[in-house]
Amino acid sequence: MGIVTIDSPPVNALEQQVLDELDQIVTNMPKDVDVVIVTGAGGKAFVAGADIKDFPELKKETGIELVKKGQRIFDKIAALEQPVIAAIDGFALGGGLELALACDIRIASKRSKVGFPEVNLGILPGYGGTQRLPRLIGPGKAKQLIFSGDPLSAEEAKQAGILEEVTEDSPMEKAKELAETIAKRAPLGVRKAKKAIDEGLNTTLEEGLHIEAVAFGELCDTEDKNEGVAAFFEKRQPNFSRK
Structure with missing residues (x-):
């Protein structure tokens, strides 16, 4: 920090x-x-x-x-x-x-x-x-x-x-x-969440939901998403790489 x-x-x-x-x-x-x-x-x-x-x-x-x-x-x-x-x-x-x-x-x-x-x-x-x-x-x-x-x-x-x-x-x-x-959480997920909240508050609900969907989709292409899901199934702590 x-x-x-x-x-x-x-x-x-x-x-x-x-x-x-x-x-x-x-x-x-x-x-x-x-x-x-x-x-x-x-x-x-x-x-x-x-x-x-x-x-x-x-x-x-x-x-x-x-x-x-x-x-x-x-x-x-x-x-x-x-x-x-x-x-x-x-x-x-x-x-x-x-x-x-x-x-x-x-x-x-x-x-x-x-x-x-x-x-x-x-x-x-x-x-x-x-x-x-x-x-x-x-x-x-x-x-x-x-x-x-x-x-x-x-x-x-x-x-x-x-x-x-x-x-x-x-x-x-x-x-x-x-x-x-x-x-301890996925840094990319946290940062995308902050961005989605902040940008969504300055627009309509419909546009905000689109911002959220795009952010979710972008995170799906990250190594951290794969690591987080794998760690969940393997019952271990994830090791996020910010990638």
Whole structure:
């Protein structure tokens, strides 16, 4: 597995250098990494948001430029072939929640809080929050969270559908356990499944079913399909080769 840690004390703000480094890491993610985990260092925050020091001088054009950069990087995370798990311990606010939303699965500690406080600053979520959150939990609940600017507890976020799991244990350990489980499965099958889900959500059910059928057919021509079926009949663990 690959672990990406945001380490920008004291609250892991998304400073421009942090975004640049994240961009490089995601762009150069090795193909043989089966699962990616994104987390924050320090235990206080996953990511507390964008660096507000950048905001006073922003005008229309520089504001658009700023958020387009963040959107592009988060789009790269969402588009990774591998499943991406966010391990959240502490605050995931603003850009931090948007980073988590770009991941496939979100696991958080019970003490964590998530939210979009941007309206308190006279702005709005700009790294994909107004687009990814409604697609995940529906427009009404997303509007309630974004318009109020109020954070949700981890349990509230799970009930809303933002988090998949809330744990009293370390979310990083839970994320690793899930990553290890996924890594034992056929990597090509997992990646095709992710692609079929993501592409299908952006189209009609009919077109999505076609995407699914094509992906299934393509997997039927792989060595991993043959290995998986053989291992099933031989009652042994499969040895997948990514071919």
